[in-house]
Amino acid sequence: MTDFTMQKGADGVAIITWDVPAKSMNVLSLDGAAVLDGFIDEALADEAVKGIVITSGKKDFAAGMDLNVIAGMKEGGATSVFDGVMTLHHLLRKIELAGMDPKTKKGGKPIASALPGTALGIGLELPLATHRIFAADNPKAKIGLPEIMVGIFPGAGGTTRLVRKLGAMGAAPFLLEGKLNDPAKAKSAGLIDEVVPDPVASAREWVLKAADADLVKPWDAKGYKMPGGEPYHPAGFMTFVGASAMVHGKTLGVYPAAKALLSAVYEGAMVPFDAALRIEARWFTNVLMNPSSTAMIRSLFINKEALEKGANRPEAPDQTVRKVGILGAGMMGAGIAYVSAMAGIEVVLIDSTQEAADRGKSYSTGLLDKAISRRKSTEEKKAGVLARITPTTDYAALQGCDLIVEAVFEDPAIKAEVTKKAEAVIPQDAIFATNTSTLPISELAKASGRSDQFIGIHFFSPVDKMLLVEIIKGQATGPRAVAKALDFVRQIRKTPIVVNDARFFYANRCIIPYINEGIRMVAEGVSPTLIENAAKLMGMPLGPLQLVDETSIDLGVKIAKATRAAMGDSYPDGAVDEVIFKLADQGRLGRKVKAGFFDYDDAGRRQGFWSGLSTEWPEADTQPELTEIQHRLMFAQSLEAVRALEEGVLEDIREGDVGAILGWGFAPWSGGPFGWLDMLGAARASAIAEDLAAKFGPRFAAPQLLRDMAAKGDSFYGRFGTGKQAA
Ligand code: NAI
Numbered sequence: 001m002t003d004f005t006m007q008k009g010a011d012g013v014a015i016i017t018w019d020v021p022a023k024s025m026n027v028l029s030l031d032g033a034a035v036l037d038g039f040i041d042e043a044l045a046d047e048a049v050k051g052i053v054i055t056s057g058k059k060d061f062a063a064g065m066d067l068n069v070i071a072g073m074k075e076g077g078a079t080s081v082f083d084g085v086m087t088l089h090h091l092l093r094k095i096e097l098a099g100m101d102p103k104t105k106k107g108g109k110p111i112a113s114a115l116p117g118t119a120l121g122i123g124l125e126l127p128l129a130t131h132r133i134f135a136a137d138n139p140k141a142k143i144g145l146p147e148i149m150v151g152i153f154p155g156a157g158g159t160t161r162l163v164r165k166l167g168a169m170g171a172a173p174f175l176l177e178g179k180l181n182d183p184a185k186a187k188s189a190g191l192i193d194e195v196v197p198d199p200v201a202s203a204r205e206w207v208l209k210a211a212d213a214d215l216v217k218p219w220d221a222k223g224y225k226m227p228g229g230e231p232y233h234p235a236g237f238m239t240f241v242g243a244s245a246m247v248h249g250k251t252l253g254v255y256p257a258a259k260a261l262l263s264a265v266y267e268g269a270m271v272p273f274d275a276a277l278r279i280e281a282r283w284f285t286n287v288l289m290n291p292s293s294t295a296m297i298r299s300l301f302i303n304k305e306a307l308e309k310g311a312n313r314p315e316a317p318d319q320t321v322r323k324v325g326i327l328g329a330g331m332m333g334a335g336i337a338y339v340s341a342m343a344g345i346e347v348v349l350i351d352s353t354q355e356a357a358d359r360g361k362s363y364s365t366g367l368l369d370k371a372i373s374r375r376k377s378t379e380e381k382k383a384g385v386l387a388r389i390t391p392t393t394d395y396a397a398l399q400g401c402d403l404i405v406e407a408v409f410e411d412p413a414i415k416a417e418v419t420k421k422a423e424a425v426i427p428q429d430a431i432f433a434t435n436t437s438t439l440p441i442s443e444l445a446k447a448s449g450r451s452d453q454f455i456g457i458h459f460f461s462p463v464d465k466m467l468l469v470e471i472i473k474g475q476a477t478g479p480r481a482v483a484k485a486l487d488f489v490r491q492i493r494k495t496p497i498v499v500n501d502a503r504f505f506y507a508n509r510c511i512i513p514y515i516n517e518g519i520r521m522v523a524e525g526v527s528p529t530l531i532e533n534a535a536k537l538m539g540m541p542l543g544p545l546q547l548v549d550e551t552s553i554d555l556g557v558k559i560a561k562a563t564r565a566a567m568g569d570s571y572p573d574g575a576v577d578e579v580i581f582k583l584a585d586q587g588r589l590g591r592k593v594k595a596g597f598f599d600y601d602d603a604g605r606r607q608g609f610w611s612g613l614s615t616e617w618p619e620a621d622t623q624p625e626l627t628e629i630q631h632r633l634m635f636a637q638s639l640e641a642v643r644a645l646e647e648g649v650l651e652d653i654r655e656g657d658v659g660a661i662l663g664w665g666f667a668p669w670s671g672g673p674f675g676w677l678d679m680l681g682a683a684r685a686s687a688i689a690e691d692l693a694a695k696f697g698p699r700f701a702a703p704q705l706l707r708d709m710a711a712k713g714d715s716f717y718g719r720f721g722t723g724k725q726a727a
Helices: 030-045 067-075 077-097 122-129 146-150 158-176 183-189 199-211 234-251 256-268 273-288 291-308 331-342 354-373 379-387 412-423 441-447 479-491 507-524 528-537 544-551 553-570 574-585 612-616 626-646 653-664 673-680 682-696 704-712 716-720
Strands: 004-008 013-018 051-056 111-115 132-136 194-196 323-327 346-350 389-392 403-406 431-434 454-459 468-473 495-500 598-600 606-609
Touching: 004 030, 013 030, 013 199, 030 077, 051 199, 067 077, 067 273, 067 291, 077 122, 077 273, 111 122, 111 199, 122 158, 132 183, 132 199, 146 256, 146 291, 158 183, 158 256, 158 273, 183 194, 194 199, 256 273, 256 291, 291 495, 291 653, 291 673, 323 331, 323 412, 331 346, 331 354, 331 379, 331 454, 346 354, 354 379, 354 389, 379 389, 403 412, 412 431, 412 441, 431 479, 441 454, 454 479, 468 479, 468 653, 479 495, 495 653, 507 528, 507 544, 507 574, 507 626, 507 653, 528 544, 528 626, 544 553, 544 598, 544 606, 553 574, 626 653, 626 673, 626 682, 626 704, 653 673, 653 716, 673 682, 673 716, 682 704
Parallel strands: 013 051, 051 111, 111 132, 132 194, 323 346, 323 403, 346 389, 403 431, 431 454, 468 495
Antiparallel strands: 004 013, 454 468, 598 606
């Protein structure tokens, strides 16, 4: 079995079908590319073949390049990357020219692509090299070039081809933002040519017509605005002024891929097509060898996928969830009900009144209606999902549930009560999970008659959008409960991390110091604008003050009071409390009340900072250096992550990095806190931490683990990169 097969039809059309064995989606490897190359040669040489259609044997066309192959090429260094990329360039250029004389643009055989569904990355770069792209009318299909999201850019000719097809400005959103489209939108944007019910039949028909060159000249069908060999029109230069500003605005200079992409486009536009392809390959090689792309591919692709596939799942039989009982139909319970029912799981949604339970279910109705209006779902699907959710106050309905997820108020007494009521009904072997965000799992487990089957499954809000789920093992939690939680997370298609029970678990534990550091700076007289910009320039999606407005200031007050009660005299965050307690006193509870650190308009859109900030905490005459602010914000999070590893709360740095990016948006370009510390190097990181500690207090003291690593010249990925190991 090979990745591609070819069938030559009696009508003279050779159909090449991509169907990688034992994979749900096609991905391209260099071996696969060699097979395709052989078929193209054969079909072009065979006089009986009039034209070629390239399609897929799966419901989608392709997910892209096999990133493990890319990672392998990197190990061979820049030359191996460049050679690998040029192999793909030669193949795609061969498909594009299809035997045509490049000077006269005469001859050649028409080649069309037929996409049954999703086509991403090289899965679109390949079709872009064909003469016409037909896609099935499948609104669920995603078409685009998402490479930029993992810190690279389309390097197999996709950049050069898309720019020649759409112009630099037209291609920019697809290349620079990795924007994905359904086929209808992809067609109106010019990414593909036709949306049809049966793409293979339409492609075949087109190929036969195009083979008669009087009807359709294959090369003309390319529609390039800048055909190879012609100099680029001077007016186009203006495009780059705009695009360059856009790149800078969007990437703030921390993502090397965007800048390199723009250079490839700019330089490529001046030269003939083949030279432009070589320029693209060089810039691609350059980006791929950059530490940021290494870190991003590692965390956002390889390790994320390993965790999703159960890298840390204990040995246990299949624990697929069939019926889940959700206690509490509030914001979280309603969201968990939605994602579960979407995954085909039966849901019993319990609240203390029928109205509250019904309201919880109607949350799903709202999300599905929105999806239907965007053509992302259908009435039929909606009816199926809603039929799976039973809202009720009756605990007897929990009979037969194999998993319970408790999401009632954050109150141990109420949680204990509902735990007992549910456990009286559910089967002996059912697993009980709590979605608590602040209460220790081992304490809550005391209300349960099955502490080895009691676990934390911590979702993030909004549940339907957030990709991470944190699974928390209590002291007594057994392996079957962990396996169940992991299987549930796989069913609802999210990414899991598994951590041990400790205050605020992992994600919140690291995000709180980030928020607190930002607030503390306000109290010190650092300009709030400077604080927010410093964070964003480091690649944090939200500055600390915006983040606290989003999560709400009363939550901050609640956490501060609880922490103070737990820590007593050693409580270090008095300066932070002074600020948030004052905002809370004035009713400025964050975006939900349209007033927090920021002012908001009636529609909830963020305006400037609240003017009261500068009267309460006047800005100091001398402001700190940008780098110092950035170090405070980044080390606040990263040192906490190291402590979590040192204490064994985190058992695997891959979980620490993936969880940080997906859970709270830790600067993705860095690959996560451990990736970032590795980029700095343990010695430098340790020295910066000690400087910060001397100036701002012991919260920045370098953990022993980091100091050990500095002394030995170790890196986190060097030491712990391959999986679970206690620090
Ligand atoms: P919520 O206040 O929106 O919902 C709680 C629901 O529980 C309400 O509908 C309430 O009527 C119901 N409830 C209360 N007592 C009950 C009882 N005895 N029997 C049945 N239902 C009862 O709260 P939210 O935000 O959904 O939080 C729920 C849990 O999830 C809490 O433990 C919270 O800490 C946790 N959590 C919250 C996150 C957030 O961002 N809001 C994030 C992650 C976890």
